[in-house]
Amino acid sequence: MFKRADYLAAVEAIRSQTTFPAKVGVVLGSGLGGLADAVENAVSIPYSEIPGFPVSTVHGHAGELVIGTLEGSPVITQRGRAHFYEGYTPQQVVFPVRVMHYLGIETLILTNAAGGVNAGYKVADVMILNDHINFVGMMGNNPLMGPNDETLGSRFPGMSQTYDRDLRQYALRAAQENNVPYHEGVYMCLSGPTFETPAEIRMIRLLGGDAVGMSTVHEVIAARHAGMKVLAMSGITNECIDAIDTPLDTNHEEVLEAGKLLVPRMSAIIRGVLRSLAQAGAK
Numbered sequence: 001m002f003k004r005a006d007y008l009a010a011v012e013a014i015r016s017q018t019t020f021p022a023k024v025g026v027v028l029g030s031g032l033g034g035l036a037d038a039v040e041n042a043v044s045i046p047y048s049e050i051p052g053f054p055v056s057t058v059h060g061h062a063g064e065l066v067i068g069t070l071e072g073s074p075v076i077t078q079r080g081r082a083h084f085y086e087g088y089t090p091q092q093v094v095f096p097v098r099v100m101h102y103l104g105i106e107t108l109i110l111t112n113a114a115g116g117v118n119a120g121y122k123v124a125d126v127m128i129l130n131d132h133i134n135f136v137g138m139m140g141n142n143p144l145m146g147p148n149d150e151t152l153g154s155r156f157p158g159m160s161q162t163y164d165r166d167l168r169q170y171a172l173r174a175a176q177e178n179n180v181p182y183h184e185g186v187y188m189c190l191s192g193p194t195f196e197t198p199a200e201i202r203m204i205r206l207l208g209g210d211a212v213g214m215s216t217v218h219e220v221i222a223a224r225h226a227g228m229k230v231l232a233m234s235g236i237t238n239e240c241i242d243a244i245d246t247p248l249d250t251n252h253e254e255v256l257e258a259g260k261l262l263v264p265r266m267s268a269i270i271r272g273v274l275r276s277l278a279q280a281g282a283k
């Protein structure tokens with residue numbers, strides 16, 4: 001179990017390299033790390049230099065914080081994340097989010113690669129999350145399990161207002177303005193690392209999931225626990241296979257390939273959201 005001092009040690013290591021007044025954090029998912037290239041005046045800090053930070057072992061996930069400005073706003077960008085399926089505990093997976101909190105981040109924007117379960121979703125569409133189903137959590141893997149630090153957040157946080165309404169509106173507007181094909185929908189989080197069977201895909205659809213993936217929800221929970229505002233977006237990298245005996249199978253290469261199309265699209269949305277946030281803050 002991590003203690004407050006562990007998070008503060010990581011904060012100290014980051015602050016020793018740059019003191020930056022960022023209020024917005026961005027987490028980049030599989031194949032989406034290219035978004036960090038747009039950060040200006042960037043200072044990069046490898047996760048291996050930050051005590052406690054989990055290092056991703058997955059191809060397509062570099063491991064570094066990129067700190068600088070985007071659309072004129074100071075941001076801390078996490079290029080690459082750790083996943084539960086890599087063997088990290090849910091608490092380890094959310095360690096960087098809590099460090100972001102102690103660094104002063106108030107708004108967290110998360111991205112991920114996800115499979116399209118909703119039959120209306122196409123490869124390279126963007127889904128803005130308006131809700132989630134924490135399937136991994138229901139199986140007993142919630143990052144808030146264990147002793148609760150009351151200085152961080154409450155023992156029983158509510159989850160009915162998880163995805164901030166204003167941020168979703170900003171994201172939808174930015175998608176429209178940039179002609180990005182988008183949806184609003186429900187993300188279901190499974191542990192992975194296997195992709196789903198056709199029967200599982202039909203189950204997810206029945207249960208109300210529009211997209212499926214292996215990340216994000218742990219981090220969203222930790223962020224909400226600590227009182228951050230959250231926006232999350234899925235880049236749809238593949239259409240999920242819901243019938244047996246087709247010649248198709250989902251693979252990581254197609255996920256990374258679609259990521260290339262998604263980087264400029266999600267980048268345009270994030271830039272639009274940052275502009276809207278700056279305008280709202282200036283009022």
Ligand code: HPA
Nearest residue numbers: 113114115212213214255
């Ligand atoms: N399933 C789970 N996770 C994923 C998928 C998928 O089809 N695509 C990208 N991440």
